[in-house]
Amino acid sequence: DNMEYKAFLIKYAEIGTKGKNRYVFEDTLVREIRKRLKDLGSFNVRKEYGRIFVDALSEYDYEDVIGKLKKIFGINAICPMVIIEDTQFEHVTQEVIAYMDECYPDKNITFKVNARRSAKTYPMDSMEINREIGHILLEKFPELKVDVHKPQVLLNIEVRNHIYIYSVVIPGVGGLPVGTNSKCMVLLSGGIDSPVAAYMVSKRGVELDAVYFHAPPYTSERAKQKVIDLATLVAEYSGTINLHIVNFIDIQLAIYDNCPHAELTIIMKRYFVKIAEALANKTGAIALVTGDAIGQVSSQTVQSMAVINQIATMPIFRPCIGMDKQEIINIS
Numbered sequence: 001d002n003m004e005y006k007a008f009l010i011k012y013a014e015i016g017t018k019g020k021n022r023y024v025f026e027d028t029l030v031r032e033i034r035k036r037l038k039d040l041g042s043f044n045v046r047k048e049y050g051r052i053f054v055d056a057l058s059e060y061d062y063e064d065v066i067g068k069l070k071k072i073f074g075i076n077a078i079c080p081m082v083i084i085e086d087t088q089f090e091h092v093t094q095e096v097i098a099y100m101d102e103c104y105p106d107k108n109i110t111f112k113v114n115a116r117r118s119a120k121t122y123p124m125d126s127m128e129i130n131r132e133i134g135h136i137l138l139e140k141f142p143e144l145k146v147d148v149h150k151p152q153v154l155l156n157i158e159v160r161n162h163i164y165i166y167s168v169v170i171p172g173v174g175g176l177p178v179g180t181n182s183k184c185m186v187l188l189s190g191g192i193d194s195p196v197a198a199y200m201v202s203k204r205g206v207e208l209d210a211v212y213f214h215a216p217p218y219t220s221e222r223a224k225q226k227v228i229d230l231a232t233l234v235a236e237y238s239g240t241i242n243l244h245i246v247n248f249i250d251i252q253l254a255i256y257d258n259c260p261h262a263e264l265t266i267i268m269k270r271y272f273v274k275i276a277e278a279l280a281n282k283t284g285a286i287a288l289v290t291g292d293a294i295g296q297v298s299s300q301t302v303q304s305m306a307v308i309n310q311i312a313t314m315p316i317f318r319p320c321i322g323m324d325k326q327e328i329i330n331i332s
Contacts, residue, residue, distance in 0.1 A: 003102050005062065005080040008069070009166055010052040013076045013174050026052065028205075029074045029177040032239070036068045049118070049160075053081075066170060071237050073203050074180075075172030079156075084163040089124065092163055093136050099165055100137060100155070110147035111137070117159040129157060176205030178239050183207040184317065185285035187276050188231060188243070190223050192332040193291030193320050195230045199331065200319040201289050202238035209283045210241050211276050213248040244279050248272075265299040270311040277314055287315040293323050 012029055030045050030052060037043045041060035046053050054069075062080075069078045084095045100111075115129035124132070133155070138144055158164040186198040188210045202208055212227045228243065235241045251271055259267050276288050292300055299308070309316060320328055 003080070003082075003099075005082065006056050007081045007083050007164075008054040008056075008065075009079040009081045009164070010054060010069070010075055011077040011079065011172075012052065012074055013176070025074070025177065025180060028179045029072075032072055032074070032177050032179065033069070035239070036072055037065065040064050040068065070170065070172060072177070073173055073175035073205065073237060074177035076174055077172050078170040079166040080168050080170075081164050081166040084165065087122070087159070087163050089132070092157075093133065096133055096155070096157070096165060097137070097140050099167075100141065103167065104153065107141045107143040109152045110145045110150075111153040111155055112146060112148050112151035113137075113155050113157065115157040115159065119159050119161060122159045126159075129159070133157065173203070173237070175203035178202055178205055178207055181205035181207075182287075183209060183283070183285045184287045184289045185276050185280040185283065186210045186241075186289040187272055187291075188212045188227050189291065190226045190230070191291065192230075193293060193328055194289075195234050195291075196328050196331045197289050197291040197317075197319045198231075198234045198241075199237060201317060202234065208234070208238045208241045208289075209244070209280070209285050211244040211246060211272075211279055213246050213272055213275070215249045215252050216247070218249070218252070242283065246275055246279075248275075266304050266307055269299055269304075269308045273308060273312050273316070277312060280314065287317055288312065289317045289319070291320055292318045293320045293325075293328065 010033065012026070026047055030047055033045045033052070033054060034043070037045070037054070041056060042058035043060075044055040044057055046055070066078060069075060082095065082099055084092055113130045113134045115126040115133070117126045117129070134146060138146070153167050155167045156165065181204060184201055184206050186194060186201070186208055188194045188198070189212070198208055198210065210231055212224070214224050224245065231241050231243045248271075252268065255264060255267050255271070273288065280286070280288060292305060294300060294302060298304060
């Protein structure tokens with residue numbers, strides 16, 4: 001789609017828009033969108049009529065911008081929009097024809113016009129706009145068909161001080177905007193479970209810090225780099241993550257020398273929790289997050305988790321707890 005869109009309508013998730021929290025939710029989302037688009041061009045992100053608009057004030061790359069917006073929690077849908085400033089009906093019909101022609105090269109589609117008139121001063125009401133525009137499009141493109149119940153294309157026309165038209169709806173990632181729900185400390189290992197857990201917690205509006213326990217020479221530099229790469233991937237959704245890398249080797253050797261070998265993993269994990277908690281207290285995180293799922297592995301039985309939990313004083317969230325491997329892979 002190579003149309004030159006000058007604006008996007010951002011539809012946000014229903015959750016969090018209730019009552020007095022609505023403003024916090026919207027303002028956080030606006031701030032987040034501004035931050036993420038900063039390097040991609042010049043954009044004006046504004047809040048109007050319970051909606052968020054992004055106006056492009058400069059050249060930009062469409063795919064890059066959509067790619068970024070699709071990774072912002074709190075956005076339910078992104079609608080590339082054409083703004084018609086000259087609202088005379090003749091002009092509007094010309095713009096709508098050009099829009100449909102460019103957006104839908106294959107005209108073998110069903111459509112419906114959905115006009116909303118917020119500017120009551122406009123000479124035509126929404127029913128009239130629907131009828132007229134629908135009629136003109138059918139005359140212009142005979143292959144089009146009207147379907148009022150389940151159209152493939154819903155052509156939205158919003159009449160305000162300008163006229164907005166949009167029909168393309170790009171699904172967003174949903175969730176709540178990051179920064180609306182405190183901060184957690186994620187215990188990252190090199191696997192996919194812990195980054196998935198991080199992603200899921202972040203999707204609920206939580207900011208993230210992370211800690212990785214490095215035990216050279218037992219864990220390689222490659223393992224460490226893998227964790228950094230995983231944290232970087234999560235950060236594309238969650239925003240900045242401070243990753244703490246803790247050299248664990250001395251503690252690990254002390255455990256080997258002094259503890260029963262059957263319990264090494266559990267004892268080690270208890271120390272992970274203890275250190276993660278100490279870091280969390282420094283950074284303002286108020287809960288820990290791990291990638292644990294109930295499994296067969298010795299340290300992932302319910303009994304082991306219960307024993308590991310006993311050392312903690314803050315909550316440990318385990319968003320993957322009831323998932324099997326395939327479900328975790330699907331999210332990752």
